[in-house]
Every structure is written in C-alpha cells, then in structure tokens.
Amino acid sequence: MPIWILLLWSVLAQDKRDSRDAYLRAARDYIAQGNLAKAADTLDLALDANPDLGSEPYLTLIDCRLKLDQKEKALEAAERGIKRYPGSGPLLKAAGAILLQENSTSERAGELLERGSKAIPQDPGAHYAYGLWALMNHREEIAIAEERKALALSPADDLKVQALTFIGVGEDALKRPQRAEAAFRDALAANRKLPNPNPSAALEFAMFLTRQSRQGEAQKLLDEILNFSPRFGPAHLERAKYLSSQGDLESALAEAKIALDQAGQDPKSLRAAHAFLARTCFALGRTDEAEAHQSWIESH
Amino acid sequence: MRKTDTTSFKVTRGVAVWMRTVPIVLGFAALSMAPGTKIYFENVVARSGISFVLDNSATPEKHQIETMIAGVAVFDYNNDGLLDIYFVNGAAIPGLDKSSPRYYNRLYRNNGDGTFTDVTNSAGLRGAGYGMGVAVGDYDNDGYEDVFVAGVHRNQLFHNNGDGTFTDVTAKAGLEDAHSRLGKTWSVSAGWFDYDNDGYLDLIVVNYVQWSPEHEPACFHGKIRGYCSPSGYEGQPSMLFHNNGNGTFTDVSESSGIGKHVGKGMGVAFADYDGDGFTDVFVSNDSFRNFLFHNNGNGTFSEVGILGGVAYNEDGKSIAGMGADFRDIDNDGRPDIFVVGMVGDSFPLFRNRGRYFEDITRTSGVAKATVGLTAWGAGVVDFDNDGHKDLFAACASILDNSEEIDHLPSKLPNLLLRNLGNGTFVDVSADAGGGFLTPAAHRGAAFGDLNNDGKMDIVVTNLNGKPDILINRSQNANHWLTVNLVGTKSNRDGLGAVIKVWPSTGPVQYNHATTSVGYGGSSDRRVHFGLGPATRVDKLEVSWPSGIRQTLVDVNADQILTVREK
Numbered sequence: 001m002p003i004w005i006l007l008l009w010s011v012l013a014q015d016k017r018d019s020r021d022a023y024l025r026a027a028r029d030y031i032a033q034g035n036l037a038k039a040a041d042t043l044d045l046a047l048d049a050n051p052d053l054g055s056e057p058y059l060t061l062i063d064c065r066l067k068l069d070q071k072e073k074a075l076e077a078a079e080r081g082i083k084r085y086p087g088s089g090p091l092l093k094a095a096g097a098i099l100l101q102e103n104s105t106s107e108r109a110g111e112l113l114e115r116g117s118k119a120i121p122q123d124p125g126a127h128y129a130y131g132l133w134a135l136m137n138h139r140e141e142i143a144i145a146e147e148r149k150a151l152a153l154s155p156a157d158d159l160k161v162q163a164l165t166f167i168g169v170g171e172d173a174l175k176r177p178q179r180a181e182a183a184f185r186d187a188l189a190a191n192r193k194l195p196n197p198n199p200s201a202a203l204e205f206a207m208f209l210t211r212q213s214r215q216g217e218a219q220k221l222l223d224e225i226l227n228f229s230p231r232f233g234p235a236h237l238e239r240a241k242y243l244s245s246q247g248d249l250e251s252a253l254a255e256a257k258i259a260l261d262q263a264g265q266d267p268k269s270l271r272a273a274h275a276f277l278a279r280t281c282f283a284l285g286r287t288d289e290a291e292a293h294q295s296w297i298e299s300h
Numbered sequence: 301m302r303k304t305d306t307t308s309f310k311v312t313r314g315v316a317v318w319m320r321t322v323p324i325v326l327g328f329a330a331l332s333m334a335p336g337t338k339i340y341f342e343n344v345v346a347r348s349g350i351s352f353v354l355d356n357s358a359t360p361e362k363h364q365i366e367t368m369i370a371g372v373a374v375f376d377y378n379n380d381g382l383l384d385i386y387f388v389n390g391a392a393i394p395g396l397d398k399s400s401p402r403y404y405n406r407l408y409r410n411n412g413d414g415t416f417t418d419v420t421n422s423a424g425l426r427g428a429g430y431g432m433g434v435a436v437g438d439y440d441n442d443g444y445e446d447v448f449v450a451g452v453h454r455n456q457l458f459h460n461n462g463d464g465t466f467t468d469v470t471a472k473a474g475l476e477d478a479h480s481r482l483g484k485t486w487s488v489s490a491g492w493f494d495y496d497n498d499g500y501l502d503l504i505v506v507n508y509v510q511w512s513p514e515h516e517p518a519c520f521h522g523k524i525r526g527y528c529s530p531s532g533y534e535g536q537p538s539m540l541f542h543n544n545g546n547g548t549f550t551d552v553s554e555s556s557g558i559g560k561h562v563g564k565g566m567g568v569a570f571a572d573y574d575g576d577g578f579t580d581v582f583v584s585n586d587s588f589r590n591f592l593f594h595n596n597g598n599g600t601f602s603e604v605g606i607l608g609g610v611a612y613n614e615d616g617k618s619i620a621g622m623g624a625d626f627r628d629i630d631n632d633g634r635p636d637i638f639v640v641g642m643v644g645d646s647f648p649l650f651r652n653r654g655r656y657f658e659d660i661t662r663t664s665g666v667a668k669a670t671v672g673l674t675a676w677g678a679g680v681v682d683f684d685n686d687g688h689k690d691l692f693a694a695c696a697s698i699l700d701n702s703e704e705i706d707h708l709p710s711k712l713p714n715l716l717l718r719n720l721g722n723g724t725f726v727d728v729s730a731d732a733g734g735g736f737l738t739p740a741a742h743r744g745a746a747f748g749d750l751n752n753d754g755k756m757d758i759v760v761t762n763l764n765g766k767p768d769i770l771i772n773r774s775q776n777a778n779h780w781l782t783v784n785l786v787g788t789k790s791n792r793d794g795l796g797a798v799i800k801v802w803p804s805t806g807p808v809q810y811n812h813a814t815t816s817v818g819y820g821g822s823s824d825r826r827v828h829f830g831l832g833p834a835t836r837v838d839k840l841e842v843s844w845p846s847g848i849r850q851t852l853v854d855v856n857a858d859q860i861l862t863v864r865e866k
Binding site (some may be wrong): 062108137138139172173177207210211212213215241244245268270271273276277278279280282283289290294297298 | 434491504518522604606608609611612614615616617655657658659660662663664667668672706707709712
C-alpha cells in the first residue's frame with residue numbers, strides 16, 4: 001500500500017466512532033482477535049439487516065476490507081454508506097480515497113473528495129486527499145489551496161512533508177519556481193524533523209533542483225537522502241545518472257545495481273534501473289550483461 | 301461497434317502518489333534577452349496569399365486518423381532558388397475520398413516577394429486519399445526534387461518532371477502494392493536517405509497502427525467520446541525500399557531487419573550517430589519504445605534503442621513519441637536526438653556520447669519547459685545564428701476536447717527553447733512573437749530559409765486552420781552560411797553528407813544534410829550554420845556519403861554556397 005494512502009487512513013482512523021451497537025462491539029472483538037474476515041462478515045450482516053446504523057459501521061467495514069486487500073468490497077461498502085449517509089464526510093473521504101488510489105483520474109473520486117472536504121472542513125485528511133486528487137488532475141490552484149488548508153489544520157510533520165511537497169509540485173506546474181522552491185524547502189525542513197525522514201519527498205526536491213540545472217545542490221541533497229535512507233533505490237539511480245553524466249560509468253553502474261537491488265517488486269523502479277543498466281553496460285562493452293537487462297525490459 | 305471506456309485517450313498527470321516521481325507541469329519564465337539577441341518571428345500567413353486550411357474531416361465518431369494529420373514540406377520544386385511549400389491534407393471520412401478541393405494537398409510557389417501562389421492544379425500535386433506525411437528527395441538524381449506522400453492505406457510518389465509538373469509514378473516505382481503481410485498500411489511519415497551509399501536515395505516509410513473506419517473502437521471518458529489511445533490498436537512495422545537506380549524500388553523491409561520491429565511509428569530522422577560512414581535511423585513510436593536502427597553497412601540494420609539509451613525516457617518509460625530531429629546540439633561532432641511527446645512525458649533530449657546516448661532532458665532544462673506540453677512537429681535549428689542549435693516544438697493536445705476530458709487546453713502555443721551553449725536551454729517562446737503566443741491545434745512543422753536572408757523560418761500546420769508562416773525577423777549581428785550540396789558520385793541532394801566548419805572565430809561546428817525533420821515533415825535540404833560574430837569560415841569540410849572528403853578554405857559568411865561533389 002502506498003505511503004500516502006497509509007497516511008490517509010491514519011487520518012481516517014482519528015474519526016470518532018460510535019460503539020453502542022452490539023454488532024459493532026462484536027465486530028470490534030473480532031478485530032481485536034485479528035479476525036478481520038469475520039469482523040467484515042458480521043458488519044455486512046448487520047448493515048444488511050439495518051442499513052441505518054450510522055456511518056461508523058460502514059467506515060469500520062471499509063477499514064476491514066482494505067486490510068483484507070478487498071478493495072472492491074471496500075468501495076462497495078463505501079458507496080452503500082454514502083447512499084445512506086450522503087453527507088457523511090468520513091465516508092465521502094474514504095470512498096474518494098479508494099477510488100483515487102485505483103484510478104488517479106477518476107472524476108467520481110474528485111467529486112466525492114470535494115464533497116468530503118466541504119462536509120468535514122476541519123479534517124486535514126479530507127483537504128489533503130482532495131488536494132492530491134486535484135494535483136493529479138491538473139487543477140493545481142485547487143490542489144495548493146487544499147493542501148494549505150490541510151497544513152493549517154494539522155501540525156503533524158508527516159502530513160506537512162507531503163502536503164508541502166505537493167504544493168511544491170503544484171507551484172512548479174504553475175510556472176512559479178520560486179514559490180515551488182520555498183515549499184520544497186519547507187517540506188525538507190519538516191522532513192528533517194521526522195524520526196524516519198521521507199526520502200521520496202526529499203527526492204522530489206532533488207529532482208526539482210536537477211530540472212533547474214542546479215546539479216550541485218541536487219547532488220548534495222541526494223547525499224543527505226542516502227545518508228538517512230541508505231537503501232533508497234531511486235536516489236541511487238539518480239546518483240548513477242549524475243555519475244554517468246560525469247563520464248564515470250563504472251561508478252554509475254555500481255550505483256544503478258544498488259538501485260536495482262533495492263527496487264523490490266516495484267515495476268517502475270525495476271524498469272528504470274534495467275533501462276539504465278542496459279545502456280551503461282552496453283557503453284562499457286559488457287554486451288552480455290546489457291542484453292540481459294534488455295531482455296528483462298522486453299519481457300516486462 | 302466496440303464500446304469501451306478502458307482505452308479512451310486520457311491524459312493522466314501521472315503523479316506517482318507515493319511520490320517516487322511526480323511528472324510536473326513545468327515552466328520557466330522566459331529569459332529577458334538583451335535587445336538584439338532576441339529570437340523573433342512574424343507570422344505572415346495573412347498577407348502571404350496562402351489560403352490552405354488543413355481539413356481533417358472531423359466526425360462525431362472521432363476516427364483516430366483525424367487527429368494525426370499532417371505534415372508539410374519546404375523545398376524548391378522549380379529550382380528558382382526559393383523554397384516553396386507543400387501542404388498535405390485529409391480526405392472525406394469514411395471513404396477517404398479527396399475529390400473535394402477542400403481536401404487537396406496544396407503546393408504554393410514562392411514568388412520571392414513574401415507571397416506565394418497556389419500551383420497545385422498545374423503541378424498535379426493534389427494527391428489522393430487521406431494524407432499524413434511528406435518526404436522530399438531527388439530519387440532519380442535528375443536535379444529536381446520529387447515528392448513522396450505517406451497516407452492512410454495509400455502512399456504516393458510524385459516524380460518532378462522539371463517543367464513545373466509532377467507525375468504520379470507510385471505504381472511504376474513499385475511502391476503501390478500493399479504490405480505483404482499487413483495489407484494496407486497507415487503510413488505517417490517517410491524519409492529519403494542513402495543507406496547503402498550507392499548514390500541513390502532509398503526510402504523508409506514509417507507505419508503507425510492497423511486501422512479501418514469499419515473497425516474503429518469507440519472510446520469514452522465517462523460519457524464524453526474522445527480519440528482512442530494507441531493502446532487500442534495493433535502496431536505496424538516500418539518499411540524500407542531500396543532504390544534500384546532505374547526508377548523502381550525493391551522492398552527490403554525484411555532482409556534489412558527494419559520490418560522485424562513492430563512499433564507505432566510517428567517521426568523519423570537520420571544521422572550517422574557513430575561516425576562509421578553509414579546513415580542510421582531513429583524512429584519515434586507512440587506509447588512504445590523508440591527505435592534506433594544502427595546501419596551495419598551491409599544492407600542490414602540492428603535495432604539498438606534500448607542499448608543505446610534512446611528507447612525510453614529517463615524513468616525507463618515509453619513516451620508518446622511524435623516528431624524527432626537528429627542533430628548535433630553541442631557541436632561535438634556527434635548528432636544528438638530530440639523527440640517530442642505528450643503532456644507528462646517531457647520531451648527527451650538524448651546527448652550522443654559516441655557508443656550510447658545520455659538522457660539530458662532534466663539537466664538541460666528541457667524537462668521543466670516541456671513536461672506540461674504536447675507537441676507534434678519538432679526541429680533542432682539555429683534560429684539566432686549564434687552557432688548553437690535551438691529547439692522548436694509545434695504544440696497542441698492530441699484531443700480536440702481535452703478541456704472536457706483532461707482539464708487541459710486542446711490548443712497550445714508553440715515552443716522555442718534557446719540553446720545557451722552550455723548544455724542548457726531556456727524557454728524564450730514568450731518573447732518570440734505572435735506565432736508563439738497564439739494557442740492553436742499545431743501539427744507538422746518544416747524548417748528552411750524561405751526568403752534566403754540567412755535566418756531559418758518555420759512553417760507549421762494547424763488542424764482546421766490556416767498554417768503559421770513564421771518568418772524569422774531576429775535582429776542581431778550574427779553571420780551565417782548555408783550550404784547547397786550537389787552530389788555527383790553521392791546522391792544528388794547530398795543527403796547524409798556531414799559538414800564541418802571552422803569559423804574564423806568561435807568553435808567548430810557540425811551539421812548534416814537531411815530533409816527528414818519533425819513529424820511527417822520535410823525541411824530544407826540545404827545545410828545551415830549560424831556563425832555568430834565570424835565573418836568568414838576558415839575551413840569547410842564535406843564528408844560525402846560516397847566517402848569523398850572535400851575541403852574548402854576561406855569561405856565568406858552570409859552566403860548560400862553551392863558545393864559540387866568532386
């Protein structure tokens with residue numbers, strides 16, 4: 001599950017829930033026992049029997065289904081809940097977030113998240129999620145405004161890091177590089193305060209600096225990222241590209257191999273690393289290795 | 301009719317939500333150029349006498365071919381020393397019928413006074429079918445430029461008779477038959493080059509996807525119909541035809557290896573990237589990896605796009621490749637590659653390092669200027685004659701209703717990136733004149749010096765509109781040299797010849813002769829150099845495809861210099 005959705009769900013989890021209902025108590029017992037499947041089935045039965053139990057059972061059901069990796073059922077539960085409680089901010093937010101994760105261009109996700117942000121205007125997660133949808137759908141001004149609302153409502157550094165990074169992305173998209181840089185810098189400052197700094201957010205700043213043809217600063221930031229996240233593959237790949245541009249192909253190759261090792265199962269990271277390795281091995285005359293990387297790309 | 305909402309052509313920002321990479325719509329305020337150094341163009345179409353309107357025969361069915369047209373050529377068809385303009389046009393859909401004058405391809409003769417005269421009918425160049433791209437080259441070495449038009453299910457070769465008329469010789473040349481395996485092809489681009497250095501121009505025809513109006517999928521985003529993504533169609537391989545030297549061609553697609561690679565071809569550009577004396581081929585593909593065909597020198601090609609580092613963007617991702625140009629941007633003697641794509645892609649710029657290419661899209665500043673844009677035509681041309689080739693992109697969305705579907709404008713202004721000579725480029729579009737401020741559905745572009753003033757001009761086609769005729773009015777004291785090659789042992793156009801010049805001041809420069817530039821376009825075959833402050837070229841060296849190396853010394857700047865191979 002991506003980092004951002006975990007953050008969303010941690011925000012969702014802050015919603016107050018009514019536990020007066022017996023079904024809910026039973027479901028919570030199952031949850032406490034780690035039996036999420038049973039908890040979800042219990043909630044489904046309860047909601048079938050009485051759909052008017054309030055929004056909370058729907059939210060719990062969504063939570064269970066997501067933890068069981070049953071996204072379709074989670075979404076189904078969310079839509080059922082919204083049908084019954086169309087003004088429920090947490091439900092709107094949950095349904096919108098699930099849809100957004102499945103399809104970043106979903107208009108329905110945007111509609112739900114917008115309604116959610118209006119229904120629960122004091123919820124930073126609602127603004128964060130709607131802002132993220134807006135950013136991904138070329139509505140940068142909305143994105144920036146929503147992320148700023150989220151920032152104003154939450155002192156949490158992890159949200160701050162991501163929201164400010166999204167603001168940086170949005171400002172850059174709007175051709176306002178100075179504002180973008182200010183946001184990225186604030187994000188980096190917040191990031192440094194985290195017990196486990198977010199390397200992805202910091203890398204966005206490094207990429208921004210690279211695009212500004214400020215490779216020196218970008219490399220310095222990459223050093224910092226690799227210092228706090230030594231096994232963060234994407235930073236190794238960026239380092240490899242820099243070394244290659246300096247003509248140091250052997251060192252570039254070594255860095256790219258680390259990036260590949262750290263890519264795990266992420267298809268984008270794997271692909272980027274293999275593509276770089278294919279080219280670099282070929283440049284070094286290691287044709288067999290190069291062709292092996294090429295074969296991987298062609299077969300994926 | 302197949303209805304689907306899974307293949308609708310939807311532009312996604314592609315913000316990687318877990319923040320691995322976030323493609324960003326970037327921009328960069330245009331540098332305030334000092335007076336006198338600004339690149340500036342005037343769009344003179346209104347007083348040029350050119351009334352051509354690119355007509356795609358738009359239908360509610362959103363046939364894929366509608367959004368893909370069309371290319372344009374600048375070439376001197378009557379050898380009066382002035383570049384004329386040939387526009388390719390669409391046809392009625394679904395019959396692909398071109399009988400209405402609104403669909404004619406159009407040839408405009410350059411009158412030399414800033415105006416043009418439509419000579420289509422007298423020249424016999426109205427064409428047939430739904431046209432896409434154009435390639436100009438003197439395939440029979442008779443001294444007159446011939447015209448190949450790539451199109452939907454029909455390609456045409458027009459022989460220049462030398463008297464202002466052309467004859468359709470497609471069948472006689474052996475180019476009429478359908479593809480042996482695929483049947484009728486949809487050809488988008490084509491290009492002339494002499495792959496075996498035998499003195500005759502060969503022809504590559506770049507095919508896109510399998511398409512027919514009867515089997516057009518219906519693609520929706522929600523309830524809105526849009527053009528389909530290329531993923532909804534089967535790709536096609538390109539075709540290579542060897543010039544037999546007697547007016548006929550032989551299909552060598554399979555034996556050469558070119559036909560083995562199925563893509564979704566869009567642009568084609570040529571250069572000898574590894575300096576082995578044989579012209580190599582770059583083909584950009586739409587949402588598929590780009591191809592780099594290395595010419596093995598024995599009639600075969602090896603596809604080395606992945607190994608060479610030009611198949612994907614920096615993230616290892618295929619882009620929606622459109623137009624391309626293959627030129628030396630840093631005067632190191634190694635031709636580099638510039639490709640344009642669609643929003644979110646950034647337009648890749650690959651720096652040639654000899655055996656491989658380095659993606660410098662981000663570090664060069666090109667990414668920040670292009671990631672929010674979609675473009676079709678492209679060119680690497682020195683517009684301000686400062687000795688550094690600049691980048692041009694003819695921009696527009698793929699969808700004509702992208703406002704509804706993507707919340708993005710369907711019409712875009714063109715893009716001009718000035719080469720600062722230090723490995724970086726800066727967006728100077730905002731200062732480059734009206735042609736760079738007006739959003740339009742730009743498509744193909746061709747480059748050449750229309751008024752022979754030493755400054756490179758641009759012709760850009762606009763979907764369902766008049767073209768831009770962008771005359772370069774840049775005011776500066778820079779000097780220039782344009783070389784008009786006449787091959788004798790090599791092909792008469794000298795295509796493939798590499799020219800190296802040593803200006804009296806400033807660094808050594810390189811360029812080469814090619815007409816294949818951008819998207820379905822054909823540009824001035826003459827080879828242009830901006831010389832900066834140099835009033836003279838100490839030495840000029842032409843490396844002809846024949847292997848002959850010819851040197852001239854003490855050449856004055858600011859002239860069109862004809863060099864005959866000897």
